[in-house]
Amino acid sequence: xxxxxxxxxxxNGGFKMKKYILLILSIAILFSLTACSSTGKEANGTLSIxxxxxVDSVPIIIADNEGYFKENNLNVEIHLFHSAxxxxxxxxxxxxxGAVSDMLAALYGKEGGFNxxxxxxxxxxxxxxxxKNSYIKNISELAGRGIALSKNTVIEYAADSILSYSGVxxxxxxxxxxxxxPTRLEMLRNGQVAAAVLPEPMASVAINExxxxxASTDTLxxxxxxxxxxxDSISTKTSELKKFYKAYxxxxxxxxKEDVKTFADILVQKAGFPEEFKNSPKLVTYExxxxxxxxxxxxxxxxxxxNNQIKSEFKYSDVVYDEFVK
Numbered sequence: 001x002x003x004x005x006x007x008x009x010x011x012n013g014g015f016k017m018k019k020y021i022l023l024i025l026s027i028a029i030l031f032s033l034t035a036c037s038s039t040g041k042e043a044n045g046t047l048s049i050x051x052x053x054x055v056d057s058v059p060i061i062i063a064d065n066e067g068y069f070k071e072n073n074l075n076v077e078i079h080l081f082h083s084a085x086x087x088x089x090x091x092x093x094x095x096x097x098g099a100v101s102d103m104l105a106a107l108y109g110k111e112g113g114f115n116x117x118x119x120x121x122x123x124x125x126x127x128x129x130x131x132k133n134s135y136i137k138n139i140s141e142l143a144g145r146g147i148a149l150s151k152n153t154v155i156e157y158a159a160d161s162i163l164s165y166s167g168v169x170x171x172x173x174x175x176x177x178x179x180x181x182p183t184r185l186e187m188l189r190n191g192q193v194a195a196a197v198l199p200e201p202m203a204s205v206a207i208n209e210x211x212x213x214x215a216s217t218d219t220l221x222x223x224x225x226x227x228x229x230x231x232d233s234i235s236t237k238t239s240e241l242k243k244f245y246k247a248y249x250x251x252x253x254x255x256x257k258e259d260v261k262t263f264a265d266i267l268v269q270k271a272g273f274p275e276e277f278k279n280s281p282k283l284v285t286y287e288x289x290x291x292x293x294x295x296x297x298x299x300x301x302x303x304x305x306x307n308n309q310i311k312s313e314f315k316y317s318d319v320v321y322d323e324f325v326k
Contacts, residue, residue: 045243047076049100050098051079053202055124055125056199058286059251061270062251062255064076082180088108097233100122102157103224106118111312118291119321120245120325126154127217128158132211136214139166142163146174147195157303162217229321297319
């Protein structure tokens with residue numbers, strides 16, 4: 001507390017000191033906050049992010065595990081979902097600020113009046129594989145057979161793209177809708193479906209157990225994975241998002257430098273990777289945060305319109321926000 005003293009003249013009595021409290025409470029609080037921030041650190045902000053058990057989410061898991069978010073005075077709450085449907089429900093109910101997602105989900109959101117923006121791409125891989133006892137060795141042999149996938153998602157887009165590229169009529173395929181990724185893997189293992197489209201690392205786990213790889217989005221140059229955030233979060237948590245991407249990029253550097261075995265236990269514990277991942281851990285080569293390609297965006301937009309999944313014609317600039325990864 002700051003005290004101010006004033007000299008008062010009293011006739012025949014000389015000067016007498018009188019004490020006054022000059023600071024009001026708000027100024028006292030200001031000084032207190034200044035003292036507390038003498039280290040130069042800002043108060044921690046919080047971001048809540050949804051992830052799936054796939055390689056796209058790994059930089060976020062590692063940034064959190066290594067303390068990179070805390071280094072930037074940021075709290076990140078990570079919510080693990082096992083299906084895109086559950087993730088999107090949490091996003092639309094405002095339980096999370098953003099999510100590891102895909103361009104299709106962003107366009108569905110915009111079509112439905114839900115204000116989300118793509119802030120960067122992610123690095124993922126989706127593979128069409130057959131069970132070890134299916135005896136299917138070629139994509140053309142899938143005609144009339146069933147493929148397990150999640151409907152109206154990046155998984156279905158990947159499936160249609162792979163089939164079309166291979167000259168297979170998409171309408172000849174029986175699409176078996178299995179939203180939960182671990183359930184899809186288990187059904188393939190047990191021979192309940194002939195084939196499935198799975199993200200990494202689930203796909204590699206199945207292949208290591210005897211499943212056969214038919215095709216991958218890697219070979220087609222398809223990369224629809226993204227990070228998106230609500231417009232409310234972008235406008236009110238700009239500082240937090242800048243810190244988030246700083247930590248994200250640091251995690252990418254670490255992932256590309258260290259042996260993947262270093263992170264196997266953490267990814268099983270915190271990213272929902274299957275225990276079998278530890279037997280033969282494999283990840284993708286990660287890139288620092290960057291924007292998705294406009295060509296990929298337009299391809300997905302056209303696919304969704306042609307399949308009557310959206311009616312609007314969105315522009316790249318309508319959905320992509322470029323302030324964090326310029």
